Amino acid sequence: MLRPLKSFDIKGQTILVRLDLNVPIINGIIQDDFRIKACLPTINYCLKEGASVVIMSHLGRPEGIYSDDLSLIPIGEHLASLLELPIKFSKDCISQDAIDTSLSLKPGEVHLLENLRFYNEEIQNDSVFSNKLSKHGRLYINDAFGTAHREHASNHGVVDNFKNFGIGYLFEREMKYLRDAINKPKKPLVLILGGAKVSTKLELIDRYVHQADSIIVGGGMAFTFLKAMGYNVGSSLVESKMISQAKNILETARKSGKKIILPNDVVCSDNINASSNGSVISVRDIPDGMMGLDIGPKTIEKYSNILTSAKTVLWNGPMGVFENKFFENGTKLIAEKLVQIVLADSTVIAGGGDTASALRHFKLEEKISHVSTGGGSSLELMSGNQLKAINKLEI
Numbered sequence: 256m257l258r259p260l261k262s263f264d265i266k267g268q269t270i271l272v273r274l275d276l277n278v279p280i281i282n283g284i285i286q287d288d289f290r291i292k293a294c295l296p297t298i299n300y301c302l303k304e305g306a307s308v309v310i311m312s313h314l315g316r317p318e319g320i321y322s323d324d325l326s327l328i329p330i331g332e333h334l335a336s337l338l339e340l341p342i343k344f345s346k347d348c349i350s351q352d353a354i355d356t357s358l359s360l361k362p363g364e365v366h367l368l369e370n371l372r373f374y375n376e377e378i379q380n381d382s383v384f385s386n387k388l389s390k391h392g393r394l395y396i397n398d399a400f401g402t403a404h405r406e407h408a409s410n411h412g413v414v415d416n417f418k419n420f421g422i423g424y425l426f427e428r429e430m431k432y433l434r435d436a437i438n439k440p441k442k443p444l445v446l447i448l449g450g451a452k453v454s455t456k457l458e459l460i461d462r463y464v465h466q467a468d469s470i471i472v473g474g475g476m477a478f479t480f481l482k483a484m485g486y487n488v489g490s491s492l493v494e495s496k497m498i499s500q501a502k503n504i505l506e507t508a509r510k511s512g513k514k515i516i517l518p519n520d521v522v523c524s525d526n527i528n529a530s531s532n533g534s535v536i537s538v539r540d541i542p543d544g545m546m547g548l549d550i551g552p553k554t555i556e557k558y559s560n561i562l563t564s565a566k567t568v569l570w571n572g573p574m575g576v577f578e579n580k581f582f583e584n585g586t587k588l589i590a591e592k593l594v595q596i597v598l599a600d601s602t603v604i605a606g607g608g609d610t611a612s613a614l615r616h617f618k619l620e621e622k623i624s625h626v627s628t629g630g631g632s633s634l635e636l637m638s639g640n641q642l643k644a645i646n647k648l649e650i
């Protein structure tokens with residue numbers, strides 16, 4: 256069992272909270288603050304209940320070396336404006352000064368620690384480092400679902416130093432959907448996969464080839480399957496090393512009476528950065544030199560029809576190169592279809608970083624039952640794997 260934050264009496268306590276504030280930043284400007292906003296319910300709850308909060312997070316991959324570009328300062332400033340509160344900041348996450356600041360916090364105050372990964376000990380799950388981190392609070396709450404597939408000091412080793420530990424609101428919500436709803440899905444269950452690579456989604460396909468009623472494949476990964484079936488795919492994205500695996504998957508699906516559903520038509524161009532509409536071409540006729548960059552209208556219709564009757568949908572990976580407006584249509588129309596079925600009481604769970612950014616791009620994120628903040632961790636959980644940071648929090 257994972258203990259939720261609301262099960263603790265936190266009044267007057269200092270709570271050490273691991274958040275995932277790893278957001279894209281260019282020249283000090285936050286490009287997308289979804290992960291920061293997703294942490295607000297936990298912070299606000301602690302403050303409302305009369306606790307003080309010490310926040311720790313990583314940002315990027317500094318590999319143990321300080322860099323201005325990966326400082327949490329801009330994130331702290333943004334967080335302060337979202338909370339409408341001044342927050343204290345320590346430029347070293349384990350210094351005695353930082354620990355003293357945490358120990359002197361008053362109820363309702365927030366203290367942010369500098370990027371954990373400025374110490375390599377963080378990713379090494381070093382016990383001395385995690386012990387120092389634990390000095391910041393009396394209760395430990397993990398709300399960093401996005402890093403739950405990692406075994407690091409701030410989400411694993413640190414737990415050994417606390418009598419009381421649990422999960423925050425975001426983590427609780429992620430688990431509710433990704434573990435509970437996926438383990439007991441309402442049927443029909445449809446898996447819809449896209450994006451660039453088959454290799455990263457292989458485990459997911461393996462798990463669902465028996466459980467799902469349909470597996471729909473779009474995006475770049477469809478071409479590895481089409482190639483495995485003997486089609487000429489022009490210069491579309493193909494993972495050559497995965498062709499034999501793709502053949503095995505098609506065969507396993509056939510034997511278990513399931514179908515891997517692939518595009519009939521695709522939108523092609525000779526350039527991924529094209530600045531004009533592509534041509535709609537049947538997957539049987541893709542000429543050399545052309546690449547499929549989106550699913551075509553017949554495919555969108557076929558996929559939408561399957562989704563109409565689905566009661567649970569797991570979606571991972573865009574249907575095309577949605578970042579280019581000439582190839583966004585498939586992803587957009589499938590996302591709109593998913594919104595429709597959510598309104599008709601189906602559950603749609605979207606995971607993977609690019610799927611979440613596609614939904615935000617089309618302003619549909621709020622209309623999907625659950626959009627996971629974790630790319631790697633949601634994929635692992637959906638694939639049925641145990642996550643070490645989660646096991647560590649089980650009581």
Ligand code: AMP
Pocket residue numbers: 449450451452455473474475476492547548549571572573574575576577578607609610
């Ligand atoms: P992934 O991380 O595997 O989910 O891949 C996401 C990326 O796949 C996005 O950046 C898309 O632009 C890209 N993508 C989707 N469809 C295609 C395609 N047909 N060809 C090349 N890239 C694609």
